[in-house]
Amino acid sequence: MAAVDLRAVSKTYDGRQFAVRAVSLSVPDGELAVFVGPSGCGKSTLLRMIAGLETISQGDIAIGDMRVNDLPARERDIAMVFQDYALYPHKSVMENMAFGLRLRRTPEAEIRRRVGDAADLLQIGPLLDRKPAALSGGQRQRVAIGRAIVRQPKVFLFDEPLSNLDAQLRTDMRAEIKRLHQRLGTTIIYVTHDQVEAMTLASRIAVLHAGQLQQYDTPARLYRQPGNLFVAGFMGSPPMNRLAATLTPQSVEWGGGAFCLRPAGWTAPWPEQVPLVLGVRPEHVMVGPAPADALTGQATVALVEPLGAETLVTLQVGRQTLVCRASSDMTVTTGDTLTFSVHPRHLHAFHPDSGAIW
Amino acid sequence: MPTGRRPAAPPVGVFWWFVAPFALLTLVFGVWPIVLAVQTSFTASATALQPNAKWVGWANYAVLWSDPIFANALQRTLLYTGLAVFSTIVAALLYALLLQSVWIGRGRLFFKVAVFLPVVTPDIAGYVVWRWLYDQSFGAINTALDALGLPLFGGIASTSTVLGAVMVAELWHHVGFYVVIFWANLALCDKGQSEAAQMDGANAWQHFWHVLLPQLRPALLVNSVYALIQYLKTFTVVAVMTKGGPNETTNFVSYYAYQLFDQGRYGEATAMATVLFALILLLSALAMHFQVRSRLP
Numbered sequence: 001m002a003a004v005d006l007r008a009v010s011k012t013y014d015g016r017q018f019a020v021r022a023v024s025l026s027v028p029d030g031e032l033a034v035f036v037g038p039s040g041c042g043k044s045t046l047l048r049m050i051a052g053l054e055t056i057s058q059g060d061i062a063i064g065d066m067r068v069n070d071l072p073a074r075e076r077d078i079a080m081v082f083q084d085y086a087l088y089p090h091k092s093v094m095e096n097m098a099f100g101l102r103l104r105r106t107p108e109a110e111i112r113r114r115v116g117d118a119a120d121l122l123q124i125g126p127l128l129d130r131k132p133a134a135l136s137g138g139q140r141q142r143v144a145i146g147r148a149i150v151r152q153p154k155v156f157l158f159d160e161p162l163s164n165l166d167a168q169l170r171t172d173m174r175a176e177i178k179r180l181h182q183r184l185g186t187t188i189i190y191v192t193h194d195q196v197e198a199m200t201l202a203s204r205i206a207v208l209h210a211g212q213l214q215q216y217d218t219p220a221r222l223y224r225q226p227g228n229l230f231v232a233g234f235m236g237s238p239p240m241n242r243l244a245a246t247l248t249p250q251s252v253e254w255g256g257g258a259f260c261l262r263p264a265g266w267t268a269p270w271p272e273q274v275p276l277v278l279g280v281r282p283e284h285v286m287v288g289p290a291p292a293d294a295l296t297g298q299a300t301v302a303l304v305e306p307l308g309a310e311t312l313v314t315l316q317v318g319r320q321t322l323v324c325r326a327s328s329d330m331t332v333t334t335g336d337t338l339t340f341s342v343h344p345r346h347l348h349a350f351h352p353d354s355g356a357i358w
Numbered sequence: 359m360p361t362g363r364r365p366a367a368p369p370v371g372v373f374w375w376f377v378a379p380f381a382l383l384t385l386v387f388g389v390w391p392i393v394l395a396v397q398t399s400f401t402a403s404a405t406a407l408q409p410n411a412k413w414v415g416w417a418n419y420a421v422l423w424s425d426p427i428f429a430n431a432l433q434r435t436l437l438y439t440g441l442a443v444f445s446t447i448v449a450a451l452l453y454a455l456l457l458q459s460v461w462i463g464r465g466r467l468f469f470k471v472a473v474f475l476p477v478v479t480p481d482i483a484g485y486v487v488w489r490w491l492y493d494q495s496f497g498a499i500n501t502a503l504d505a506l507g508l509p510l511f512g513g514i515a516s517t518s519t520v521l522g523a524v525m526v527a528e529l530w531h532h533v534g535f536y537v538v539i540f541w542a543n544l545a546l547c548d549k550g551q552s553e554a555a556q557m558d559g560a561n562a563w564q565h566f567w568h569v570l571l572p573q574l575r576p577a578l579l580v581n582s583v584y585a586l587i588q589y590l591k592t593f594t595v596v597a598v599m600t601k602g603g604p605n606e607t608t609n610f611v612s613y614y615a616y617q618l619f620d621q622g623r624y625g626e627a628t629a630m631a632t633v634l635f636a637l638i639l640l641l642s643a644l645a646m647h648f649q650v651r652s653r654l655p
Contacts, residue, residue: 053553074559086550090572099568100558147558 001186002064002154003029004050009059011045011211019045021211022059027204032181032188036198037208037234044159046208047191051157052076063154079148080157083164085140087132093119093143094128100151111150118146121180138169145177149184158190162197174200195235199223207231229355232279232348238312240279241322244352247274276358279348285324287313287332290341301336315340392635399629406624418629427606428614428630435610435634439589442525446585447578449529450536455566457537458544477534485598488527489514492599514600517607524608528595532588536581543577544570583645590638 004027011020020042027033035043048054050061052073060067068076079100087096094115101111119125122142132140141161148156158177162170178201181188192198198205199219207214207222207230215227226232232240246253290296299315299322306328313332315322324340332338349358399418401411422428456462457469476484491498492513500510512519547570555569593612596602602609602617609617611634619627 051557053556073553073556074561078557080554080557082550082554084550086548086554088551088554088569088572091568099555099560103559103564147554151558 001029003027004033004155004187004189005060005062006046006050007060007062009046009049009061010057011042011049011054012057018211020049020208023206023208023213024059025206025213025216027187027189030185030187031203032178032190032201033204033206034198034202035189035191035206035208036193036195037214038193040210041208042211043191043193043206043208047157047159047189050155050189051078051080077154078157079151079153079155080159081141081144081148081161083160085132085144085164087140087143087147089132091131092128093124093130093132093135093146096132096143097147097150100147114150114152115146118150121149121183122146137165138173141165141173145180149180154187156186156188158188160192161190162192163194170197177201196237199235205235207234209234225357226279226348227357229277229279229350232350236281238282238323238325240281240348241285242350243278243280243317243320243322245276245278247276252276252278275352277350277352277355279350280322280342280346282312282323282325284342284346285315285322286341286343287324287326287330287338290339291343294341294343295347296339296341298337299340301332301334301338304332304334395628396632398624399632401625403623403625406628414625418625419633421626422629422633425626427609428611430606431609431611431614432633434607435590435592435612438521438525438592438610439586441521442528442589442592443582443585445525446529446533446536446589447581450533450581451540451574453533453537454540454544457541473537474534476531479531481531481594482598484531485527485595488523488530489599492523514608515604517605520600520604520607524595524599527599528589528592531595532585536585539581540574540577543574547573579646583642586641586645587638590634590641 006023006025008022008024010018010022012018037043049056056069097115098111124142162173174197202219205219205222206216209230215231223235299317302316303314305312311326311328313324313326315324398406402414405412453473494515503510513523514520551569555565591612592610596608596613600608602613615627615630
């Protein structure tokens with residue numbers, strides 16, 4: 001078990017284009033950190049640098065107290081679970097899991113014990129004699145995880161391990177990986193593009209975009225206090241509403257002046273006509289009677305999407321849209337005009353150019 | 359009106375017309391001569407080429423059976439084939455791995471051309487050059503050894519080195535073909551497995567043995583069966599470089615059969631060719647059977 005430290009880690013293939021740029025973060029011992037971001041954001045490259053499958057262009061990576069930049073993958077004492085499982089097709093499940101131990105000349109009895117334990121834990125005991133070709137996707141994924149845990153490494157790396165599974169299995173395996181982490185207590189770094197997976201699994205989440213670390217924080221803080229527009233838009237489903245607005249001494253205006261939020265008692269310390277982007281989570285847009293200190297406005301219902309437990313209502317406000325997460329027993333239809341409200345403390349303000357929090 | 363449907367497939371008969379010319383060529387120039395040769399092997403040599411050839415049953419085969427030169431030639435052919443197939447596979451595999459490795463960098467094109475050029479060079483031209491290289495009095499190899507003060511190399515003149523010398527010439531000539539097959543297979547190998555093996559702690563040798571080699575089975579099968587067939591038939595290199603010598607050490611079955619044919623002993627020669635043909639068929643079938651079975655999960 002060990003902490004993982006990244007210090008200004010960069011990856012570049014030609015010296016000019018950066019796949020990863022100056023990422024610094026530390027994953028404390030025993031935590032489950034998730035690297036999340038859209039395709040091409042550099043999250044997998046970063047993971048592969050930690051694994052030793054990619055060279056580090058700049059910066060340092062330390063596992064425990066040891067700088068591992070120049071250590072080959074096989075000497076880093078790390079295990080990795082790959083997206084496509086990467087099982088050895090000609091070896092049985094037993095031998096797939098035992099391979100790493102055999103290479104380390106672990107005694108046979110010890111190998112049998114550890115593989116047996118892992119197989120019990122993952123409920124793949126009856127499959128030990130099979131070849132990977134005779135397993136389902138979910139079973140292969142378990143074998144891949146088993147292969148990693150029998151080694152008892154310092155750190156586990158998971159590279160999008162669930163993206164080849166169907167939705168139901170993905171949810172089950174997600175919970176199982178979380179239980180596994182609670183049970184083993186080993187440091188895990190987990191890469192995914194799925195923000196739900198990130199939120200449910202992580203003790204900390206690193207959001208990456210275009211090779212740069214956007215924010216590294218606990219899931220709750222990442223959700224409640226996104227550090228910039230990208231994080232606000234990426235985390236949460238549906239994402240945070242982002243509205244172009246203008247701050248004037250008396251009010252915050254949006255919708256090209258078609259609509260105006262008048263904050264009660266919101267004094268204006270700023271100069272006139274400051275453009276900004278306002279963010280508000282769909283669950284904080286309220287329809288119906290507004291609390292006294294809330295900002296209110298009129299909108300037209302553009303779209304109604306019932307999800308069962310709740311209903312997503314898309315509101316047209318001037319030229320901008322606003323998604324509202326409403327109770328499922330609310331009855332609205334497209335074209336209705338209604339009053340909505342937002343509490344000022346639920347508003348996030350961002351710089352329109354840099355996207356940074358105001 | 360049918361919309362969005364693909365046009366109906368042409369009737370199967372059309373494909374027969376495409377295949378027909380080549381099938382005809384194969385039948386006329388491939389299968390028919392074999393049938394004739396087998397037929398000839400059951401006739402008396404003196405009348406073999408006449409319309410009313412005299413049937414002698416298995417007599418020609420009986421002669422072969424008691425011919426010590428044939429027994430030696432067969433033994434030699436099998437030994438040479440075994441060694442040559444093994445060397446070819448190992449050399450081709452090593453070369454293919456070299457082509458794939460990162461550390462030849464920009465030299466890759468050179469290495470590719472270097473190994474494949476001999477394959478497209480005419481056999482006879484290549485072997486004439488090798489004969490000259492091995493020449494005792496003015497060959498390049500011995501001239502170089504002499505200049506360095508090293509002992510001379512017997513080459514194709516000495517009974518102890520001739521098999522090796524002939525094999526090197528054949529390897530040079532043919533190995534490129536096998537390299538291409540291995541190289542294509544290597545390109546299809548799963549990178550994920552290689553990375554998993556790295557994470558599992560495999561060194562280069564363990565990676566090759568446990569991860570790459572099992573994935574190279576298709577190429578190993580194709581290459582070993584093809585090499586088996588080619589080396590059992592070894593003829594050109596002998597005809598050009600050694601004429602079966604020195605002292606019969608390179609007198610392989612196909613060359614011996616050719617010699618007998620030259621002497622008008624058509625019955626025995628074709629009997630020998632038939633035996634070789636049956637042997638090739640049998641060994642290839644065995645190799646296929648063995649390797650195909652071992653590939654099943």
